[in-house]
Amino acid sequence: MSTIVIRPDHDTDATSPPPLDPRTSVKADLPRDVPRVLRRRTRDDVLSLVCSATGALALVWLVFEQMLAWSGNLGFIVCWYVTFLALYAGVTALSHPRPVIIDRLASAAVHGGAAVAGCALVSTVLYTFIEGRSALRHLNFYTQNMAGVGPQAPLTQGGVFHAIVGSFIEVGIAVCIALPLGIGTAVFMTEVGGRLARLVRTVVEAMTALPDILAGLFIYTTLIIGLGFQRSGFAAAMALTVMMLPIIARSAEVSLRIVPGGLREAGMALGASQWQTVRRIVLPTAKAGLATALILGVARAVGETAPVLITSGASTFTNFNPFQNPMNSLPLFVLTAVRSGETLFIARGFGAASVLLTLVLALFVTTRFLARDRMNRR
Amino acid sequence: MTLLDDIASPQAEPDSPRAIDPGRAPSDRVFQNVARVTGLSVLVLTGSIGLFLGYQSIPTLHRYGLSFFTQSQWQPELDKIGISAVLLGTLEVAAVALVVAFPLALLTALFISEYAPARLKSLLVSMVDLMAAVPSIVYGLWALKLLEPNIIYLSRWLHRYLGWVPFFRVDTDPQAAAWAQSRYTASAFIAGVAVAMMVMPLACAVMRGVFSAAPIGEREAAYALGATRWGMIRSVVLPFGRGGIIGGTMLALGRALGETVAVLLIVSPAFDIKFRILEVGTQTVSALIAGGFGEATSSQLSALLTAGFVLFLITLAVNTVAAIFVNRSRSGAATEI
Numbered sequence: 001m002s003t004i005v006i007r008p009d010h011d012t013d014a015t016s017p018p019p020l021d022p023r024t025s026v027k028a029d030l031p032r033d034v035p036r037v038l039r040r041r042t043r044d045d046v047l048s049l050v051c052s053a054t055g056a057l058a059l060v061w062l063v064f065e066q067m068l069a070w071s072g073n074l075g076f077i078v079c080w081y082v083t084f085l086a087l088y089a090g091v092t093a094l095s096h097p098r099p100v101i102i103d104r105l106a107s108a109a110v111h112g113g114a115a116v117a118g119c120a121l122v123s124t125v126l127y128t129f130i131e132g133r134s135a136l137r138h139l140n141f142y143t144q145n146m147a148g149v150g151p152q153a154p155l156t157q158g159g160v161f162h163a164i165v166g167s168f169i170e171v172g173i174a175v176c177i178a179l180p181l182g183i184g185t186a187v188f189m190t191e192v193g194g195r196l197a198r199l200v201r202t203v204v205e206a207m208t209a210l211p212d213i214l215a216g217l218f219i220y221t222t223l224i225i226g227l228g229f230q231r232s233g234f235a236a237a238m239a240l241t242v243m244m245l246p247i248i249a250r251s252a253e254v255s256l257r258i259v260p261g262g263l264r265e266a267g268m269a270l271g272a273s274q275w276q277t278v279r280r281i282v283l284p285t286a287k288a289g290l291a292t293a294l295i296l297g298v299a300r301a302v303g304e305t306a307p308v309l310i311t312s313g314a315s316t317f318t319n320f321n322p323f324q325n326p327m328n329s330l331p332l333f334v335l336t337a338v339r340s341g342e343t344l345f346i347a348r349g350f351g352a353a354s355v356l357l358t359l360v361l362a363l364f365v366t367t368r369f370l371a372r373d374r375m376n377r378r
Numbered sequence: 379m380t381l382l383d384d385i386a387s388p389q390a391e392p393d394s395p396r397a398i399d400p401g402r403a404p405s406d407r408v409f410q411n412v413a414r415v416t417g418l419s420v421l422v423l424t425g426s427i428g429l430f431l432g433y434q435s436i437p438t439l440h441r442y443g444l445s446f447f448t449q450s451q452w453q454p455e456l457d458k459i460g461i462s463a464v465l466l467g468t469l470e471v472a473a474v475a476l477v478v479a480f481p482l483a484l485l486t487a488l489f490i491s492e493y494a495p496a497r498l499k500s501l502l503v504s505m506v507d508l509m510a511a512v513p514s515i516v517y518g519l520w521a522l523k524l525l526e527p528n529i530i531y532l533s534r535w536l537h538r539y540l541g542w543v544p545f546f547r548v549d550t551d552p553q554a555a556a557w558a559q560s561r562y563t564a565s566a567f568i569a570g571v572a573v574a575m576m577v578m579p580l581a582c583a584v585m586r587g588v589f590s591a592a593p594i595g596e597r598e599a600a601y602a603l604g605a606t607r608w609g610m611i612r613s614v615v616l617p618f619g620r621g622g623i624i625g626g627t628m629l630a631l632g633r634a635l636g637e638t639v640a641v642l643l644i645v646s647p648a649f650d651i652k653f654r655i656l657e658v659g660t661q662t663v664s665a666l667i668a669g670g671f672g673e674a675t676s677s678q679l680s681a682l683l684t685a686g687f688v689l690f691l692i693t694l695a696v697n698t699v700a701a702i703f704v705n706r707s708r709s710g711a712a713t714e715i
Contacts, residue, residue, distance in 0.1 A: 074532065103606035110493055113485025117582070120575055121509045124520045131523065181423075184416030192413045200417045207424040209697035211636025213664040214686045218427050220671060221434070221679060246424060274402070275409035296511070303513020306638035306664065310671055331515045335639065338519060346523075353516050364511050368504050 048091045048104075056084035081112060128353050135351030142355075146316040151342045160352045162318040163333040166233060167359075169322050170312065170329055171301050173237035174244055179294060182248030189249075190256040191278055201253070207246040215243040216307030224311065233322030236312035236329065240301045248297040255289025256282060288370045295367045299360050305331035330356040428690070435684035437677070446684065450651045452666065454678045461685050463649045467566060467660040468689065471641060472634040474570025474655060479578040479634075480627055486578075487585035492611055503586065510579035518640035521572030526644070529571065530562040533656045537562075548657045564646040566660040572640040577630035584629060584704065588622025589615050621703045628700030632693045638664040663689040 060080045085108060092101045134155060135141050141159040149158035185204065189197045219239040223229045259282050267277035283290070313326030314336050330352050337349030402410070439446060442459055449460020490502045533548075534557060540546045550561040592615045600610040616623075641662050647669065648659030663685050670682060 074528065075535075099606050099609055103608040106608035106611070107493065110485050110489045113482055114489035114493075117482050117486040117509075117578065118505070120578075121505065121512075123524065124512065124517060124575070127520055127524050128516055131519075181416060181420050184413060185420040188413035188417035192410050192417075196414065196421075197417060200421045203421055203425050203428075205701060206694055206698070207427065209632055209636075209690070209693040210427065211638070211664055211686070211689055211693060213636070213638045213667050214427075214431065214690055217667055217671060217683060217686055218430060221683065222430070225676070225679065242423070242427065245420060249420060273409075274406045276405075278409070299511045303511075303515065305513070305515045306668060309639075309668055331513060331639075334515050334519065335643070338522070338643065350519065353513075353519055356513055357516055360511050360513060361508070364504075364508050 044095070048088065052088040052091050053084050056080055056087050059083055059087075084108070125357065128350060128357055131347070132350035132352075132354035135347045136354055141348075141351055145318045147318075149316070151340070151345065153344070155344060155347060158348070160330065160333055160348070160355060162315060163328045163330045163352060164355065165318055165320065166312070166315075166327040166329040167302060167331075167356075169320070169327065170233050170237045170240060170308070171298060173234065173322060174240035174301055175294070175298060177237075177241045178244040178248050178297065182245055182293075182297075183252050183290060185249040186252035186256050187278060187282075189253050191274065191282065204246045204249050208250055210243070210246070211306075212243055212304055213306040213310070215239050216310035218242060219307070220310045230324060231311060231313035231326055232324060233312055233319065233327030236308045236327065237322060239307035239311045240304060243304060243307055244297045244301050247300060248293055251293035251296065252286075252290055255286045255293060258289070259285045291370045292367050295363050295370075299363045299367075302359055302363070303331055303356060305335055308332045309335065330359075431683055431687040431690060434680050435687045438681045438684040441677075442681075446681075451649050452661075452670075454675070454681065459678075459681045461663065461688060463651050464661050464663050464666050464685065465688070466651055466653075467645075468635055468662040468664075470566040470653070470655050470660060471570045471573055471637075471645075471662055472631055474567055475573040475577055475634040475637075476627065476631055478571055478574035479581060479630055482574070483578045483581035483585060483626065483630070484623065487582045487589055488611065488615075490582075490586050491589035492607065492615065506579050506582050506586070510583060514576050514637065514639050515643075517572055517575045518643040521568060521575070521640060522643050525571060526563055526568050529568055530559055533562040533565065533567060537656055544653055545655050547654050549654070561658055562656060564644060564658045566645065566655040569641045569644045569660070569662075570655070572644055573634045573637045576637060576640065577634045580633055581626040581630035584626030585619060585622050588619040588626075592618040621706050625700045625702075625704030628696050628703065632696040632700060635693050635696065636664055636689065637662075638668050641665045642668050 057080055060076065060083050064076055064079055085105060088108060089101055089105055092104050129136075138155055138159075140156060142164075143161055144157070144159035145162035146158045146160075147162075185200060189201050189204075216239045219235055219242065223235050223238060224231055229235055263281050263285060264277055267281045268274070272280065308329050309332055312329060312332065314332050315326040315328045319325050319327045334349045334353045334356065337345040337352065340346075438459075442449070446460055447465075448462055449458060450463035451458045451460060452464065453459070486506065490499060490506070494502055536546045537548045538553070541548075548561055550558045596614045596618070597610055600614050605613065642665045645661065645665065646659050647661045647665070649661060650659070652660075667682050667686055671679065674682060
């Protein structure tokens with residue numbers, strides 16, 4: 001009676017008796033009714049995992065490298081993983097029933113899949129910065145533009161200042177148009193409502209499916225071909241607006257919709273008009289959500305290449321005027337630089353991609369910060 | 379004054395209930411109208427794009443008729459314009475992307491919601507969101523410079539051992555000592571893998587959201603009945619999240635169909651109807667538009683717009699189906715106090 005048997009939950013349906021942890025079964029003066037620690041790893045769990053992995057590694061190394069003399073890291077890792085799964089299943093089958101084997105295999109598969117996804121993300125970010133570091137090292141990369149820089153010019157000449165400026169101007173204009181319209185639409189959809197609001201919501205949701213390139217082509221056909229505008233920063237900003245508007249409107253609507261209805265009713269019950277309720281209660285409550293919507297929209301717009309490619313034209317000089325002359329932007333610079341095929345330009349392209357990635361990262365961290373702020377306040 | 383009138387005039391209805399609704403204050407009327415005008419303008423702006431695309435495609439469809447959908451070549455100078463090859467390429471790239479992205483997204487979502495330690499969870503969630511925010515051009519660069527030189531070995535392996543499958547056939551000898559590397563580059567397969575990187579986080583985020591919402595009581599019930607963790611996942615989390623799995627995948631598909639830049643960077647244009655995804659050359663609708671708008675005459679522009687319109691209709695249909703599934707799976711999302 002005094003022995004408390006602590007069984008790991010994996011073994012609840014095991015036919016063989018679970019391995020007892022000697023420390024817990026011997027000690028008689030354990031406090032009663034301690035909640036069982038769920039998901040505890042037993043020595044069996046850890047050892048069969050580690051030993052299967054090591055055994056598979058050794059086996060595959062022997063067969064793959066020494067006997068068959070194959071090559072390729074990818075093949076090696078895949079073979080290792082498959083052998084590991086087989087060994088792991090075999091080792092588990094020695095002392096456990098089928099559900100446990102399946103559970104462990106599923107766990108290994110899930111971890112493997114997540115690891116692949118993680119590696120892909122890390123390699124993408126790292127590779128961009130590593131390839132871009134030769135360009136990023138030079139200060140002129142941030143302060144000069146590409147005017148008069150020849151295809152063979154060393155990295156100490158030229159930079160992406162014009163593209164950074166262009167990106168900021170284009171996204172700035174797009175935000176100035178898309179933000180009020182998007183939030184206004186979201187307010188209309190959630191606060192005013194009615195049949196028209198349902199129609200607007202349907203159309204806005206439909207337009208989030210618009211491929212980015214079509215936003216550019218629409219602006220190109222109407223503004224540039226139809227109305228005779230130049231290919232300019234303004235046209236690019238309009239294309240970004242068209243692309244961003246449904247995104248912002250939709251995510252803003254989501255964050256307005258989760259404002260509790262009780263808050264609105266409380267405001268109304270205190271005699272506030274609807275406008276006062278929206279301005280003093282609904283919007284401030286949803287502030288963090290709205291900021292997140294905005295920043296995610298901006299992060300998307302900053303990195304968007306397709307609409308800009310069609311509408312802005314790639315300049316090599318710094319252009320502060322969005323209405324005249326082509327204006328470059330970071331994604332467009334990356335695309336043209338890489339497609340040029342010149343080694344030094346490709347390095348610059350990677351440098352510009354690193355700058356772009358840094359911008360997106362910064363925006364992203366800001367978003368997380370705001371989101372955490374909101375969570376803490378609740 | 380009115381009171382006196384009411385009493386004085388006998389034909390006034392004696393006991394009409396006072397209207398409780400006081401009506402809107404003037405400021406509210408202004409507010410509502412401003413909001414309505416904003417909504418209306420957004421409706422007009424976004425709706426006009428769809429209508430515009432549809433309107434622009436009338437002359438093209440009128441001129442080429444059904445052959446616009448059956449012709450494979452895109453040679454405006456010969457007046458041969460058709461999107462069958464381009465549409466097929468689009469679908470191939472999207473299919474490869476889904477085949478790669480779906481298992482990865484599902485496994486990653488399961489890992490984050492079920493297996494990851496609790497203190498790492500929020501970090502992992504933001505990592506996935508971050509992955510979704512990485513610009514597509516960065517993935518394009520990654521695929522072009524890092525992935526392509528490595529993945530052609532996988533292409534050759536697939537061709538060598540699975541070449542009897544029609545998809546994996548390539549017009550070259552896989553056993554040759556000096557193998558034709560260039561036959562394996564710039565293919566729909568590589569573009570598809572690059573696009574998969576872009577759409578995977580999207581699908582993963584949706585799936586994770588639904589998985590985390592799986593009711594805790596049912597999870598505990600499964601454990602109490604003696605289920606292993608995977609048993610719990612299979613009997614509670616996956617059935618509960620089925621709508622999210624399908625919806626997230628469809629959203630990813632919609633995005634994959636419209637992806638431009640990565641495809642433009644990677645594939646070399648070819649207008650053949652072919653199912654050999656490992657072989658060099660293919661074309662998608664959006665890459666066709668990005669590559670061809672510059673020197674297009676107005677009739678060619680109309681043809682490009684028509685191709686874009688067809689693409690838009692496809693992504694719209696896919697997204698609508700996705701929305702239906704995602705909405706249906708959302709349960710207990712009420713946040714009333």
